[in-house]
Amino acid sequence: MPLQFYNTLKREKEIFQPIEKGKVGLYTCGPTVYDYAHIGNFRTFMFEDLLKRWLLHLRYDVKHVMNITDVDDKTIKKAKQMKVSLSRITDKYTQYFMEDLKWLKMIPADIYPTATESIPKMISMIERLLEKGFAYREDDGSVYFNISSFPNYGRLTQINISEQRTGDRVMEDEYDKDVPQDFALWKGWKEEDGEVVWDAPWGRGRPGWHIECSAMSSESLGDNFDIHCGGVDNMFPHHENEIAQSQCATDQPFVNFWLHSEFLMLDGGKMSKSLGNYYRISALKELGFTAESIRYQLLAGHYRSKITFSIDKKHEGDKVVQRLSDFYTRLQKMNANESSIGSMPEAYSKFRDRMNDDLDSPQALAVFFDWMKTVNGKIDKNVITDSELGEAWEFLVAFDSVFGFIQNQDFEIPNKINLLLKKRQKARDEDNWVESDLIREQLKEKGWIVDDTTDGQNLKKV
RNA sequence: GGCGUCGUACCCAAGCGGUCUAAGGGGCCGGUUUGCAAAACCGUUAUUCGCCGGUUCGAAUCCGGCCGACGCCUCCA
Numbered sequence: 001m002p003l004q005f006y007n008t009l010k011r012e013k014e015i016f017q018p019i020e021k022g023k024v025g026l027y028t029c030g031p032t033v034y035d036y037a038h039i040g041n042f043r044t045f046m047f048e049d050l051l052k053r054w055l056l057h058l059r060y061d062v063k064h065v066m067n068i069t070d071v072d073d074k075t076i077k078k079a080k081q082m083k084v085s086l087s088r089i090t091d092k093y094t095q096y097f098m099e100d101l102k103w104l105k106m107i108p109a110d111i112y113p114t115a116t117e118s119i120p121k122m123i124s125m126i127e128r129l130l131e132k133g134f135a136y137r138e139d140d141g142s143v144y145f146n147i148s149s150f151p152n153y154g155r156l157t158q159i160n161i162s163e164q165r166t167g168d169r170v171m172e173d174e175y176d177k178d179v180p181q182d183f184a185l186w187k188g189w190k191e192e193d194g195e196v197v198w199d200a201p202w203g204r205g206r207p208g209w210h211i212e213c214s215a216m217s218s219e220s221l222g223d224n225f226d227i228h229c230g231g232v233d234n235m236f237p238h239h240e241n242e243i244a245q246s247q248c249a250t251d252q253p254f255v256n257f258w259l260h261s262e263f264l265m266l267d268g269g270k271m272s273k274s275l276g277n278y279y280r281i282s283a284l285k286e287l288g289f290t291a292e293s294i295r296y297q298l299l300a301g302h303y304r305s306k307i308t309f310s311i312d313k314k315h316e317g318d319k320v321v322q323r324l325s326d327f328y329t330r331l332q333k334m335n336a337n338e339s340s341i342g343s344m345p346e347a348y349s350k351f352r353d354r355m356n357d358d359l360d361s362p363q364a365l366a367v368f369f370d371w372m373k374t375v376n377g378k379i380d381k382n383v384i385t386d387s388e389l390g391e392a393w394e395f396l397v398a399f400d401s402v403f404g405f406i407q408n409q410d411f412e413i414p415n416k417i418n419l420l421l422k423k424r425q426k427a428r429d430e431d432n433w434v435e436s437d438l439i440r441e442q443l444k445e446k447g448w449i450v451d452d453t454t455d456g457q458n459l460k461k462v
Numbered sequence: 463g464g465c466g467u468c469g470u471a472c473c474c475a476a477g478c479g480g481u482c483u484a485a486g487g488g489g490c491c492g493g494u495u496u497g498c499a500a501a502a503c504c505g506u507u508a509u510u511c512g513c514c515g516g517u518u519c520g521a522a523u524c525c526g527g528c529c530g531a532c533g534c535c536u537c538c539a
């Protein structure tokens with residue numbers, strides 16, 4: 001099955017054809033760094049990580065850009081509230097964000113452009129939109145995009161703007177504009193913006209939110225590129241506005257594939273900072289979650305389905321991670337890597353088909369687990385061949401390069417623990433089971449699990 | 463008001479008109495193995511897919527209605 005994705009723009013699955021053979025330009029909407037990111041944010045980033053890893057597995061040369069929104073209403077508000085400079089706030093949360101990404105084993109983007117460093121590009125884009133008559137200026141120095149000048153407005157979300165009810169939030173908007181739905185490209189300076197200000201040909205101020213993604217994506221990936229991702233909540237208005245700005249400014253198609261991940265739910269409701277119901281990564285760490293277990297919980301459901309994050313699911317994730325990691329160790333101890341001849345087992349093609357079909361991770365996992373069971377069974381019965389062992393290794397390594405569920409089992413065994421192991425082995429050789437069980441208990445208290453196998457004691461860290 | 467999603471075993475979750483006598487994972491129970499334990503493997507766990515009708519030779523899958531949960535509609539991933 002050829003690689004295909006559900007393209008929000010077309011509302012159907014479409015075979016993926018990159019603009020340039022073998023290469024993929026990928027833009028993923030990054031965080032607004034005004035606070036810690038939460039597990040809901042990371043669901044989207046995890047989906048994007050899976051997408052990227054799959055593209056890399058298929059040997060695409062991926063250029064991944066993730067923006068950092070480091071100037072907007074919320075960051076300014078936070079800086080004012082904390083009585084520090086804007087960059088103090090944004091640097092701090094950018095750093096935490098990067099640490100969380102790393103901890104979650106996400107492959108870093110190639111470029112992390114920031115909004116504040118992309119102002120010149122935004123200004124030139126806005127100038128072009130003004131020249132071409134897609135935008136207009138207001139007396140306060142703000143510039144707005146005139147959505148009625150772009151007939152395709154609303155195509156991504158299939159919204160007919162004239163039929164929309166004007167929400168309270170729109171009515172409360174404090175900026176002047178001709179039509180409520182017109183959106184700001186540039187916000188004229190206001191008292192509360194303080195030091196946060198840039199000069200533009202039409203007046204001082206700061207950029208609107210949407211323009212940064214249009215500017216940064218074209219800067220790094222060109223005016224027309226392959227894939228743009230984000231959470232469903234960014235479809236409207238953010239992505240809709242990006243399309244309008246970019247296409248009007250460049251006269252070119254903007255993004256070929258729009259991929260959106262669904263929300264992460266918590267207790268039956270959406271998780272969001274404004275509702276105050278969310279988990280930070282640090283909180284999950286304290287609860288004993290591992291990165292692998294979180295990865296499993298986030299990727300076990302399809303990216304276009306709502307999933308509920310739950311502490312109760314920790315056990316399931318832990319078990320799966322342990323099973324996979326044990327399987328890895330088992331193959332490793334049998335020197336499966338040395339038997340590898342570069343080919344894959346039959347199950348792999350099913351697995352690949354499932355992943356190629358719009359990243360169907362639940363089914364791909366089902367295929368993998370099924371296959372793993374048969375391999376374990378063959379090893380149990382001692383009927384596995386060398387080539388099967390080698391293929392198993394290839395598949396497992398490929399699988400983990402895509403999902404990242406396997407826990408690193410390389411650890412230093414402290415001297416004290418090693419001594420206990422030796423003591424236990426001696427007791428076992430003498431059939432002293434009481435002593436053996438006692439030491440096993442001692443090890444468990446110290447955080448080590450010892451399993452007895454036909455090859456002797458196998459040590460695991462809790 | 464407009465646009466859209468979902469309701470499958472104890473829990474999570476696939477299913478896209480016939481291979482569904484419904485994947486896979488977790489849990490439970492039973493077994494093989496084992497000094498014991500763990501792991502691994504085998505078996506059991508939904509005659510049924512929110513409810514009611516309809517279309518069809520055939521529906522969890524299509525259509526209609528109802529009930530229930532949820533998202534977006536200007537700055538929330």
